[in-house]
Amino acid sequence: MARFSYQDESVSDETLQQICxxxxxxxxxxxxxxxxxxxxxxxxxxxxxxxxLKKLPGISKGILTRxxxxxxxxxxxxxxxxxxxxxxxxxxxxEQGQKFIPVLAAMQVWGKEFINKKIEIKK
Amino acid sequence: MARFSYQDESVSDETLQQICxxxxxxxxxxxxxxxxxxxxxxxxxxxxxxxxLKKLPGISKGILTRxxxxxxxxxxxxxxxxxxxxxxxxxxxxEQGQKFIPVLAAMQVWGKEFINKKIEIKK
DNA sequence: CAGCATCCATATCGATACTG
DNA sequence: CAGTATCGATATGGATGCTG
Numbered sequence: 001m002a003r004f005s006y007q008d009e010s011v012s013d014e015t016l017q018q019i020c021x022x023x024x025x026x027x028x029x030x031x032x033x034x035x036x037x038x039x040x041x042x043x044x045x046x047x048x049x050x051x052x053l054k055k056l057p058g059i060s061k062g063i064l065t066r067x068x069x070x071x072x073x074x075x076x077x078x079x080x081x082x083x084x085x086x087x088x089x090x091x092x093x094x095e096q097g098q099k100f101i102p103v104l105a106a107m108q109v110w111g112k113e114f115i116n117k118k119i120e121i122k123k
Numbered sequence: 124m125a126r127f128s129y130q131d132e133s134v135s136d137e138t139l140q141q142i143c144x145x146x147x148x149x150x151x152x153x154x155x156x157x158x159x160x161x162x163x164x165x166x167x168x169x170x171x172x173x174x175x176l177k178k179l180p181g182i183s184k185g186i187l188t189r190x191x192x193x194x195x196x197x198x199x200x201x202x203x204x205x206x207x208x209x210x211x212x213x214x215x216x217x218e219q220g221q222k223f224i225p226v227l228a229a230m231q232v233w234g235k236e237f238i239n240k241k242i243e244i245k246k
Numbered sequence: 247c248a249g250c251a252t253c254c255a256t257a258t259c260g261a262t263a264c265t266g
Numbered sequence: 267c268a269g270t271a272t273c274g275a276t277a278t279g280g281a282t283g284c285t286g
Contacts, residue, residue: 019238020159020234021230021231021232021233021234021235021237021238022158022159022162022227022230022231022234023158023159023234024234024237024238025158025230025231025233025234025237026152026158026159026230028237029149030278031278031279032278032279032280033279035145035146035148035149036143036145036146036149039145048247048248049247049248049249050247050248053248059280060279060280060281060282061248061249061250062249062250062251062279062280062281062282063278063279063280063281065248065249065250066278066279074237075240081248084247085247085286086247086248086286087247087248087249087286088247088248089247089248089249096236096237096240099233099236100233102229102232102233103226103229103230103233104145105229106225106226106228106229107144107145107148107149107226108144108145108148109144109225110144110148110222110223110225110226111143111144111145111146111147111148112144113219113222114144114147114148114151114197114219115142115144115147117198117219153258154258154259155258155259171267171268172267172268172269173267173268176268182260183259183260183261183262184268184269185259185260185261185262185269185270185271186258186259186260186261188268188269188270189258189259204268207267208266208267209267209268210266210267210268210269211267211268212267212268212269
């Protein structure tokens with residue numbers, strides 16, 4: 001498919017945008033905390049819900065759950081439930097989630113440059 | 124700075140998150156159309172407002188203007204105004220904007236894999 | 247411990263009408 | 267042509283209380 005070629009009028013814009021790799025990616029990581037969550041998951045094999053919660057100051061349990069559920073639905077994140085009392089749940093990246101790490105890396109590189117530039121200007 | 128190390132209690136979480144390169148990047152590209160706009164700008168030296176508008180089916184003039192203004196504020200996008208009648212304005216990537224292209228590339232790679240996987244599953 | 251259900255606040259989007 | 271201003275709709279985030 002020629003990217004962003006809207007030649008084929010038989011396909012709606014909406015459909016085309018869903019097929020656009022960039023738009024797809026954007027939609028998947030759109031949530032307020034998703035990128036940071038993915039980063040934390042990339043730093044460990046597995047992590048418990050409560051541990052993840054501690055690593056995300058400012059987030060509430062409800063929100064963390066929702067963001068994780070969405071990432072799970074998109075199959076970036078695996079959820080392992082241990083049937084014990086009290087409950088224990090561990091999260092990890094799926095294969096598709098691992099493949100996202102280069103994006104995180106690129107974002108981090110750019111973010112650092114961005115911050116450095118901002119600091120320079122202030123001098 | 125140790126990334127995501129919240130050791131230093133003298134700094135607020137908010138401040139730390141502003142310093143976090145990932146969060147910074149996310150905030151910059153958070154807008155509904157920003158990533159696609161950046162991609163289009165990466166495909167040409169310069170592009171007129173009206174031409175960009177045509178390449179983004181579904182967006183309205185007002186929204187495009189707002190998204191561009193924000194990208195301009197973050198210094199990813201340069202706005203060149205020609206003082207002619209009727210007005211002519213051309214947009215292009217700044218140096219900082221050019222540096223963002225690798226992120227777009229990584230996102231595109233991942234998005235393609237994601238789409239392919241979805242298609243496979245449906246078979 | 248790890249949720250879920252609910253509700254409210256707000257931000258962002260998006261449509262529309264107007265302008266130099 | 268390339269905006270601005272305004273306003274309503276909607277989505278998302280976030281707080282809270284309850285539960286197996």
